[in-house]
Amino acid sequence: DGGITQSPKYLFRKEGQNVTLSCEQNLNHDAMYWYRQDPGQGLRLIYYSQIVNDFQKGDIAEGYSVSREKKESFPLTVTSAQKNPTAFYLCASSIGAGSKGEQYFGPGTRLTVT
Amino acid sequence: AQTVTQSQPEMSVQEAETVTLSCTYDTSESNYYLFWYKQPPSRQMILVIRQEAYKQQNATENRFSVNFQKAAKSFSLKISDSQLGDTAMYFCASPRYNAGNMLTFGGGTRLMVKP
Numbered sequence: 001d002g003g004i005t006q007s008p009k010y011l012f013r014k015e016g017q018n019v020t021l022s023c024e025q026n027l028n029h030d031a032m033y034w035y036r037q038d039p040g041q042g043l044r045l046i047y048y049s050q051i052v053n054d055f056q057k058g059d060i061a062e063g064y065s066v067s068r069e070k071k072e073s074f075p076l077t078v079t080s081a082q083k084n085p086t087a088f089y090l091c092a093s094s095i096g097a098g099s100k101g102e103q104y105f106g107p108g109t110r111l112t113v114t
Numbered sequence: 115a116q117t118v119t120q121s122q123p124e125m126s127v128q129e130a131e132t133v134t135l136s137c138t139y140d141t142s143e144s145n146y147y148l149f150w151y152k153q154p155p156s157r158q159m160i161l162v163i164r165q166e167a168y169k170q171q172n173a174t175e176n177r178f179s180v181n182f183q184k185a186a187k188s189f190s191l192k193i194s195d196s197q198l199g200d201t202a203m204y205f206c207a208s209p210r211y212n213a214g215n216m217l218t219f220g221g222g223t224r225l226m227v228k229p
Contacts, residue, residue: 056214081157090159101217
C-alpha cells in the first residue's frame with residue numbers, strides 16, 4: 001500500500017535534548033512538508049522540500065532542522081533551541097509541480113518535552 | 115499575506131441532518147484550488163473535497179459539497195445526512211503557489227454529530 005509513515009507515534013524527551021522525527025513516503029512524490037499543530041489550532045508549516053537535497057523554511061522554522069537526502073525521506077530534527085517543542089507534528093507529501101497544492105498526510109507524531 | 119478564516123470554532127448537528135461550515139480566504143492567485151480536510155479523533159488528516167477556482171460548478175463528493183463564491187472569497191462545506199463518523203475537526207486550506215504549494219490552514223471547526 002502506498003502512503004506516508006511517521007514514527008514513532010508518541011515521543012517523550014527531556015528538555016535540552018535534540019530529537020528527530022521520521023517521515024517516509026512511497027508515493028513517489030517530489031514534495032514533502034512538515035507541519036506543527038498545537039491544541040485547538042490549525043496547522044503551521046515548519047519546512048518544505050520540493051526536490052532532493054533542497055528545502056525551504058516555512059512560517060515557523062526557528063529551532064528546527066531538516067534534511068532531504070532521499071526522495072522518500074524527510075526527517076525533522078527538533079533542536080534544544082526550539083522554545084516550546086511540545087506539539088503534534090504532521091508530515092505531508094504531494095506530487096510537486098502541477099499538484100495545485102493537494103497534499104497527503106501521515107498519521108503524525110505527538111512530541112512531549114519535559 | 116495569505117489568510118484563511120473559519121469563524122465557527124465549534125458546531126453540532128443531529129444525526130441525519132445537514133450542516134454547513136464556513137470558510138473565507140484571501141489569495142492573490144488567479145487560478146487556484148481550495149481544500150477541506152477532516153481530522154477525526156485519530157488525528158489523521160483526510161482530504162474531504164477540493165474545488166478548482168476556475169470551475170463554476172461546485173464540487174461534490176457523496177454527502178459532502180461546497181458552496182464556492184469566488185467574488186466573495188467564500189468556500190463553505192455542506193455535509194448532508196450527517197453521520198456519527200463525521201465528528202471531527204474540519205480545516206479549510208488554500209495553497210501558496212509561490213512557496214512550494216504549501217498550505218495555509220484556517221483555525222478549524224470542531225463538529226460534533228449527536229445521535
